[in-house]
Amino acid sequence: MRAGVTFELPVLLALDLTGTFAFGLNGALTAVRAARLDMVGVVALGMITALGGGIIRDVLIGSIPPAAFRDWRYFILAASGGLIAFALSRWLHRLETPILVLDAIGLSTFAVIGTTKALAFGLGAVPAVLLGVVTGVGGGTIRDTLVRRIPSVLHSDLYAIPALVGAAITAATVRAGVYGLPAALGAVVVCFLIRMIGVRYDLNAPQPPGGSGRRGSPRDDA
Amino acid sequence: MRAGVTFELPVLLALDLTGTFAFGLNGALTAVRAARLDMVGVVALGMITALGGGIIRDVLIGSIPPAAFRDWRYFILAASGGLIAFALSRWLHRLETPILVLDAIGLSTFAVIGTTKALAFGLGAVPAVLLGVVTGVGGGTIRDTLVRRIPSVLHSDLYAIPALVGAAITAATVRAGVYGLPAALGAVVVCFLIRMIGVRYDLNAPQPPGGSGRRGSPRDDA
Amino acid sequence: MRAGVTFELPVLLALDLTGTFAFGLNGALTAVRAARLDMVGVVALGMITALGGGIIRDVLIGSIPPAAFRDWRYFILAASGGLIAFALSRWLHRLETPILVLDAIGLSTFAVIGTTKALAFGLGAVPAVLLGVVTGVGGGTIRDTLVRRIPSVLHSDLYAIPALVGAAITAATVRAGVYGLPAALGAVVVCFLIRMIGVRYDLNAPQPPGGSGRRGSPRDDA
Numbered sequence: 001m002r003a004g005v006t007f008e009l010p011v012l013l014a015l016d017l018t019g020t021f022a023f024g025l026n027g028a029l030t031a032v033r034a035a036r037l038d039m040v041g042v043v044a045l046g047m048i049t050a051l052g053g054g055i056i057r058d059v060l061i062g063s064i065p066p067a068a069f070r071d072w073r074y075f076i077l078a079a080s081g082g083l084i085a086f087a088l089s090r091w092l093h094r095l096e097t098p099i100l101v102l103d104a105i106g107l108s109t110f111a112v113i114g115t116t117k118a119l120a121f122g123l124g125a126v127p128a129v130l131l132g133v134v135t136g137v138g139g140g141t142i143r144d145t146l147v148r149r150i151p152s153v154l155h156s157d158l159y160a161i162p163a164l165v166g167a168a169i170t171a172a173t174v175r176a177g178v179y180g181l182p183a184a185l186g187a188v189v190v191c192f193l194i195r196m197i198g199v200r201y202d203l204n205a206p207q208p209p210g211g212s213g214r215r216g217s218p219r220d221d222a
Numbered sequence: 223m224r225a226g227v228t229f230e231l232p233v234l235l236a237l238d239l240t241g242t243f244a245f246g247l248n249g250a251l252t253a254v255r256a257a258r259l260d261m262v263g264v265v266a267l268g269m270i271t272a273l274g275g276g277i278i279r280d281v282l283i284g285s286i287p288p289a290a291f292r293d294w295r296y297f298i299l300a301a302s303g304g305l306i307a308f309a310l311s312r313w314l315h316r317l318e319t320p321i322l323v324l325d326a327i328g329l330s331t332f333a334v335i336g337t338t339k340a341l342a343f344g345l346g347a348v349p350a351v352l353l354g355v356v357t358g359v360g361g362g363t364i365r366d367t368l369v370r371r372i373p374s375v376l377h378s379d380l381y382a383i384p385a386l387v388g389a390a391i392t393a394a395t396v397r398a399g400v401y402g403l404p405a406a407l408g409a410v411v412v413c414f415l416i417r418m419i420g421v422r423y424d425l426n427a428p429q430p431p432g433g434s435g436r437r438g439s440p441r442d443d444a
Numbered sequence: 445m446r447a448g449v450t451f452e453l454p455v456l457l458a459l460d461l462t463g464t465f466a467f468g469l470n471g472a473l474t475a476v477r478a479a480r481l482d483m484v485g486v487v488a489l490g491m492i493t494a495l496g497g498g499i500i501r502d503v504l505i506g507s508i509p510p511a512a513f514r515d516w517r518y519f520i521l522a523a524s525g526g527l528i529a530f531a532l533s534r535w536l537h538r539l540e541t542p543i544l545v546l547d548a549i550g551l552s553t554f555a556v557i558g559t560t561k562a563l564a565f566g567l568g569a570v571p572a573v574l575l576g577v578v579t580g581v582g583g584g585t586i587r588d589t590l591v592r593r594i595p596s597v598l599h600s601d602l603y604a605i606p607a608l609v610g611a612a613i614t615a616a617t618v619r620a621g622v623y624g625l626p627a628a629l630g631a632v633v634v635c636f637l638i639r640m641i642g643v644r645y646d647l648n649a650p651q652p653p654g655g656s657g658r659r660g661s662p663r664d665d666a
Contacts, residue, residue: 032430035372037372037377038377038426038427038429039427039428039429040376040382041376041377041427044375055282059281059503061508062508062509065282065283065345069282069346069352069353070349086430087431121509123513124514126519127514127519141590145589146376147372147376148372148592151590153485154479154481154482154489154590156482160488205484205485206482208481208530208533257594257598257599258599259598260600260650262604262605263597263599266597266598287504287566287571291568291571291574292568294570311652368594368595369598
């Protein structure tokens with residue numbers, strides 16, 4: 001690991017842990033909605049959602065074993081989110097907005113931290129940005145595939161794009177030598193705001209020209 | 223690798239090879255039932271079922287190249303199981319019980335050996351237990367995803383839970399310094415018995431409270 | 445890496461880059477056909493198709509970070525293929541034959557290069573052949589899984605078998621000490637021809653005896 005890139009600033013760490021819990025909770029809730037699963041399935045999918053993106057990143061940059069297996073806090077928070085979602089799924093469905101906000105915090109923080117960690121392991125700026133996005137969206141993608149949904153990041157809402165912007169700001173500030181708490185928080189906030197604006201106004205990434213999608217909906221549960 | 227953890231006791235090795243063959247056979251049979259595949263597909267899915275869990279574990283602990291690519295016995299047994307299943311699928315469907323027993327032997331042995339190998343590579347007890355479970359259930363999960371079924375470990379039968387118990391006993395005995403053939407076989411037998419009791423009495427892990435599953439069945443082929 | 449295995453001959457490199465572009469284009473077109481995706485989804489699936497097989501191979505042989513993250517040419521070509529497919533999908537559907545030819549070039553080159561790279565990293569001949577096939581078919585398999593199709597390599601056309609033949613010729617010539625440009629091009633051409641003959645005469649790998657496939661078609665979009 002290169003010295004000088006401090007990717008574990010205390011404030012970021014707090015956001016990262018918050019995001020891990022939120023991803024575990026939200027991932028498990030999505031799993032409960034998408035398929036009839038037992039407790040093992042719901043908690044496993046919550047943990048996969050929370051930890052999967054970072055594990056893919058760590059495998060690809062060579063940070064083995066992945067952080068999720070070394071720092072018990074991530075593990076506990078992801079499992080707690082999944083267990084709470086399992087126990088309280090009927091009530092939590094009413095809390096859609098706070099959960100979306102927590103999820104956006106997770107997405108933003110994961111994208112920024114994922115990018116800095118990839119840079120710290122010597123990757124170039126473009127691959128590091130890509131791995132920042134993967135950190136943010138990878139876990140949800142695995143979860144959706146396991147419950148047989150087309151990953152929502154591929155077809156709906158602005159989800160990958162805010163992560164891409166946050167990751168790009170991060171890589172640019174690291175390369176310019178001005179990365180630090182203000183830059184990191186700035187990147188997190190920009191990502192968070194784009195995501196929230198997308199949710200509020202139901203914005204989507206562009207569709208293929210000419211309406212080439214041939215099926216009404218890619219979802220099972222629509 | 224830490225010295226002192228002997229994860230390749232001869233008896234365990236024999237069980238491990240038996241389990242690899244059983245997983246290859248059973249994985250390929252499941253694939254034949256789930257989708258119309260050609261020979262390449264059936265054998266590939268048998269091999270993925272038999273070797274996939276160990277490959278994921280080895281990637282995550284940094285044992286590269288994975289054991290499945292270094293020891294030709296695993297490779298040959300997994301491929302043989304898949305080929306036999308392809309050739310004899312019509313007859314093998316009648317042998318459900320012996321195949322379930324062989325599969326449970328594989329699950330039990332994979333969970334115990336996976337846990338000891340993760341500990342030998344320096345992982346903590348909780349991640350090692352998790353990787354033991356992944357060793358046991360990972361291959362079948364990839365297979366189910368590829369043939370577009372929700373992985374059965376997520377929604378049906380006691381499958382992950384016996385693996386979890388076997389892995390936990392293994393980690394506890396390693397940490398207590400009493401791991402050896404009796405402890406390993408004890409963990410295998412406990413896992414095997416819980417699995418078999420689950421099959422016999424059709425036990426399942428708890429469902430989410432309030433029946434939040436909204437679809438009749440997560441399976442295509444129900 | 446072992447010295448003496450030159451897996452980046454200039455001609456092969458040109459074919460490899462051609463194949464990367466073709467896989468990006470074809471992968472994205474398949475994604476457009478299979479599901480209603482936005483621009484992020486289409487381009488992401490094109491890139492996954494083009495780069496996924498090589499990334500899996502590199503993770504399994506320990507070439508970290510994967511070549512796709514170190515050589516910007518692969519990255520740019522894969523993304524360009526995906527973007528062109530997104531923009532021109534309505535027109536490109538009419539160019540089925542040239543795209544199939546480009547795709548077969550990609551398959552052939554990926555299989556040969558994947559095998560030589562695995563050998564160069566010290567793997568045995570059989571695992572190296574397998575990883576050559578994975579290099580050729582892995583990206584398309586991930587793409588199909590993400591858009592909820594049973595991977596076409598598992599059930600239709602001669603696709604894995606030409607890759608297997610090309611990879612086996614490669615490993616045999618490397619082991620015999622006669623690998624070089626003629627052997628590499630020979631293996632590429634043999635794989636390409638088998639694939640093209642399969643496409644032309646609609647050949648398939650053998651089906652399980654007795655017609656054990658129980659569903660009319662494993663495809664959503666049939």
